[in-house]
Amino acid sequence: MAEPAFELYAFWRSSATFRVRVALNFKGLTAREILIDLDAGEQLSADFLAINPQGAIPALIEPGYPPLTQSVAILEFLDERFPSPPLFPSDPHGRARVRSLAALMASDTHPLIVPRVKKYLTASGGFDDAAWRAWQVNWFTRGFQAMEARLSKESATGVFCHGDTPTLADICLASVTAVARVFKVEVPDIPTVNRISARCAEIPAFAKADPMAQVGAPS
Numbered sequence: 001m002a003e004p005a006f007e008l009y010a011f012w013r014s015s016a017t018f019r020v021r022v023a024l025n026f027k028g029l030t031a032r033e034i035l036i037d038l039d040a041g042e043q044l045s046a047d048f049l050a051i052n053p054q055g056a057i058p059a060l061i062e063p064g065y066p067p068l069t070q071s072v073a074i075l076e077f078l079d080e081r082f083p084s085p086p087l088f089p090s091d092p093h094g095r096a097r098v099r100s101l102a103a104l105m106a107s108d109t110h111p112l113i114v115p116r117v118k119k120y121l122t123a124s125g126g127f128d129d130a131a132w133r134a135w136q137v138n139w140f141t142r143g144f145q146a147m148e149a150r151l152s153k154e155s156a157t158g159v160f161c162h163g164d165t166p167t168l169a170d171i172c173l174a175s176v177t178a179v180a181r182v183f184k185v186e187v188p189d190i191p192t193v194n195r196i197s198a199r200c201a202e203i204p205a206f207a208k209a210d211p212m213a214q215v216g217a218p219s
């Protein structure tokens, strides 16, 4: 199948964009990136709101189709459209476990530290820089410790979150560890999370997606 001319609305440090970058790389696909500067508020420009009324990246556009938004939905789309290599194990229980681990990171941890939450808490919630920092550290810690508790105890954990090949769960885990590094948040006592994240970083599809390797990242 000829590769579509994908366009990806992206920002260097965006955790959700990282997930799509890894999946594209993993599948041997490419996308032309269009920068949405989150620090400049470009996610709220009229032009971008016409693409994603939620005002959040990523958005993936395949010519001739409406924009795709929500990183996990985009990853599932890419996996259905380009099945090899797969992002899920083949058995239903394994697939449910992978989705559950992915949701712990992408649905229940990452959304608490995005710019719109910071903006609300600092503009309307009385948060100063120290309170925001404590908030960030708290939610990264709670998310990674829950992940550690599961990964260290559940027998399906292997070299990666589920067995010995990377899945969507690893992409979601690595997306949150990558952004924790950007924000210089270190969570103690998470050896399994750290082991798997370090193993992911050795894989070119993950390494190429690292925030610090993107256009716009601080040098």
Ligand SMILES: N[C@@H](CCC(=O)N[C@@H](CS)C(=O)NCC(=O)O)C(=O)O
Residues within 6 Å of the ligand: 013, 014, 015, 016, 017, 038, 043, 055, 056, 057, 058, 069, 070, 071, 072, 106, 111, 114, 115, 116, 117
């Ligand atoms: N659940 C969404 C989250 C999207 C999201 O919040 N993206 C962040 C960047 S990682 C964003 O664009 N935030 C803009 C803002 O909070 O104003 C996904 O996985 O795509």
